[in-house]
Amino acid sequence: MARRPIIAGNWKMNNNKAAAKELMDGITRGIKELDASNMPEVVVAPAFTALWQVYDMIKNEPKIALAAQNVNPNPQGAYTGEVSLEMLADFNVKFVIIGHSERRQMFNETDEFINQKAIAILNAGLTPIICCGETLEQREQGITDKHLESQITKALKDISANDVEKSVIAYEPIWAIGTGKSCDAIEANRTIGEIRKVVARLYSQDVADKIRILYGGSVKPSTIIEQMAQPEIDGGLIGGASLKADSFIDLIKGAMPLSTVR
Numbered sequence: 001m002a003r004r005p006i007i008a009g010n011w012k013m014n015n016n017k018a019a020a021k022e023l024m025d026g027i028t029r030g031i032k033e034l035d036a037s038n039m040p041e042v043v044v045a046p047a048f049t050a051l052w053q054v055y056d057m058i059k060n061e062p063k064i065a066l067a068a069q070n071v072n073p074n075p076q077g078a079y080t081g082e083v084s085l086e087m088l089a090d091f092n093v094k095f096v097i098i099g100h101s102e103r104r105q106m107f108n109e110t111d112e113f114i115n116q117k118a119i120a121i122l123n124a125g126l127t128p129i130i131c132c133g134e135t136l137e138q139r140e141q142g143i144t145d146k147h148l149e150s151q152i153t154k155a156l157k158d159i160s161a162n163d164v165e166k167s168v169i170a171y172e173p174i175w176a177i178g179t180g181k182s183c184d185a186i187e188a189n190r191t192i193g194e195i196r197k198v199v200a201r202l203y204s205q206d207v208a209d210k211i212r213i214l215y216g217g218s219v220k221p222s223t224i225i226e227q228m229a230q231p232e233i234d235g236g237l238i239g240g241a242s243l244k245a246d247s248f249i250d251l252i253k254g255a256m257p258l259s260t261v262r
């Protein structure tokens with residue numbers, strides 16, 4: 001069965017309540033025009049402070065799902081500043097982004113902590129979007145594939161095949177994030193193919209064929225068509241270009257069969 005594409009917008013630390021409302025007004029208006037049967041799964045990941053606003057605006061809009069940008073894997077307790085899965089469930093959050101390079105680099109999140117989060121997210125019935133990616137230095141040293149294998153193997157430790165096939169991986173070369181310099185689509189396709197081979201080795205070809213693997217890193221309306229034409233790329237995790245309704249809608253259209261887009 002074909003894998004359903006995903007277009008996910010990671011708003012990062014942008015958009016207060018009013019800006020979130022304005023952006024979602026534009027997205028919900030644009031999405032109404034699109035044919036639901038051919039649409040990718042559309043996901044938006046606001047900051048925690050805008051979750052209520054966005055939840056309220058999409059509660060009757062089945063074409064858009066909500067994601068969180070982070071979660072703490074513990075059920076509750078003395079974790080100042082953190083948010084639990086039970087709290088996210090209140091807002092009908094379906095996806096949680098974990099392992100983003102910004103959290104790995106700026107907040108020292110380890111592979112082990114990311115694995116704990118993935119397990120907790122799956123146990124709560126939500127879907128992790130597990131990010132991985134190499135630095136420019138690692139790419140230049142020719143150790144990209146080895147590094148990704150290590151990140152993926154550690155992120156998926158002790159997770160069953162059943163849970164892995166429901167999960168989402170996002171390949172995000174760090175040198176391409178927020179730089180305007182997207183990874184060449186053919187190379188992104190090759191690298192994602194290597195990630196799929198890691199999943200096949202750890203589980204089975206069947207699981208590898210089912211798991212959705214996105215590309216992230218300066219995805220724009222001008223790059224999405226070529227990216228989506230690659231057989232291994234199942235969609236995009238998008239930062240900057242998800243912050244404007246018009247460009248986010250164009251990205252969604254770019255993940256639809258051309259004949260279905262007006």
Ligand code: PEP
Nearest residue numbers: 177178216217218239240
């Ligand atoms: C991201 O934050 O995951 C990302 C890929 O950002 P950008 O699209 O801005 O490069």
